[in-house]
Amino acid sequence: MREHDTERTFAALPPERGRGFARTWWGQAWLKALEDAALDSEQVKTGRRLARAGAVGSVSVRPGRITAVVQDRDRTAHRADVLLQELSAEQWDRFLDMAVERAGHIAALLDREMPPHLVEDAADAGAELLPGLGDLEPECECGAWDHCGHTAALCYQMARLLDQDPFVLLLMRGRSEREVLDDLQVRSVTPSEEPTNSQEASQEGVDAAEAYATGSILPPLPSAPELPAQPGSPPSLDTETPPAPGVDPAALTFLASRAAAEAHRLLSAALLPEHEQDAVDEELTLFQDAVRLAADASEAAIAARLAEGTGRGREELEIAVRAWRYGGTAALSVLEDEWVPEAESLARARAALESAWDDGDRPRLRTAHNRWTVIGASTQLRLSRDGRWWPYRREHGRWVPAGPAAHDPATALASVDGEA
Incomplete structure (x- = not known):
């Protein structure tokens, strides 16, 4: 097992109010290991209050241990440590071999994510990443032999750090982010895998980190084409070939023209500056969409088909179209919705x-x-x-x-x- 002298120190975090300490599932799993194992739930509650009040100082993280100074309400300071067993060299080898075989795991870690299947695959390989019941061992200057308010506060603060960067957990388990990435790089390219010619190199690809690092030399993407002033016209269906049974060319032409108009509207909205873009359109019901189409239908036959498709009747559809033209979905809601004001x-x-x-x-x-x-x-x-x-x-x-x-x-x- 190689020697480790890596240590990361995180500045004290400000008081936290109005939210839980762990937003990610792995941060919640860390706290569950604390809360399930602590014999005195009142000490856990005390730790949560201290952490929320900003009483935890800078947190030092190194293999097997986290350390911080925690202040009581009376300003008495105590050094608190929480220990977590490091993975053995054999466990690290199994974990890294597993990660190399699944490129998605490496990508997730680089995105500061720890998906459940990564942790499950690591466990299957014999490397438990997250702590379980009794794995978080407390040491505190206050003399408590179990988790006290000080070590509990440190654990709650650690959950916030884990939310931001799961590599902090890997450091506690024995290896820094740089060491992990270097080991993965070594495992991903071995002499037997090196390409012998350019064709093989093309087939094998390149390391993701290398490709990302050279991205700046690539030419810029072309600018977006200028948006036409009007939507395009659909192709004509007026041919010498008669339509198949049940196919209505007029209805198809109408739907194609409306699809083009809707695509033009959506693209126009997408090209606007972000602060000028309207809210995302709500999803329309079948009847609302039929009303929208009927509002643009100039042929009575198309309106009749839309009315038949909704099962509402022609007269009811005409009234709904009138409402739509006055105010879209909001006007339709008033037409159909009778409610009792509070x-x-x-x-x-x-x-x-x-x-x-x-x-x-x-x-x-x-x-x-x-x-x-x-x-x-x-x-x-x-x-x-x-x-x-x-x-x-x-x-x-x-x-x-x-x-x-x-x-x-x-x-x-x-x-x-x-x-x-």
Whole structure:
């Protein structure tokens, strides 16, 4: 077994509030080894409080041991150590041989990740990386023979360091990051594997670290092509060959043109500066997507097929299309969603209605859930969950959208034809 004089020292971390100490699964496994083995759970809680308060000083990590000075609440300082057995030379050989055979493991470590299958494969090879029950041995100046608040605090702080860099765990197990990477490099290229000509070199490839290091000499990527002002036109399906049974050329042409328009819109958004990009579009339901398509359909036959496909009927689809044109998915939600406002939302709505008109001009309204119907008129206001008002008008016995949303109910109601 080679001699180790490697040591890493991490500056004291600031107090930590409002979150757990381990965000990664391997950091949580480290804490589980502490919490499951400690005989006094109160000492563990004390350690967690001390670590959270920033009472742990600089942490020194070296093979087999971590060390830090931990202050009690009365400012008394104690040196605390936690020991973890190093892997033997034979265990390291088995671990490194396993890692070389699985390139994904090396890539994960370089990305400061420790996926579960890496740890499982290492265990199968006879090298346990994460500590188990009783593997974290405490030593503290306070004289406690089991984990005290000081060693527990050190373990909690160590979990934060492990979150940032799993190589810290490998250092405790006996080898530094540089040693591990050098050993992997040696194992990945042996004399018997060296290529004898350029063709073999091309087949074998090169070491990932070497390829990454020479990336700066590669030519820059070409700039993105200029976005066309309009989406392209789909190919014409008007040929002398008759379509197969069940194939509607007009419908296919329509879908192709809409796909081109949607691709153009998405690409336009992607090329905008990040601060100008809209939020990612929400996923549409089958009915919402059919309404979106129907809003752009100029042929009655296509609208009829869309209505048939959704099972909603032509008239219902036409009303939904009208809503879509006023406000997209938000307007569709108001069309279909009848909900009961909570007390706070209802109070805000009533206050908005009271302040929107002078006393003599205020219409009389009848309330039903989120819908306010003007008494004596065929008009209605619908309140959306975001606090906006949507005007509706009654036509042929059905309520239909009559305008875009407004934050002021009087403004919304005034947009209805025939209403002042």
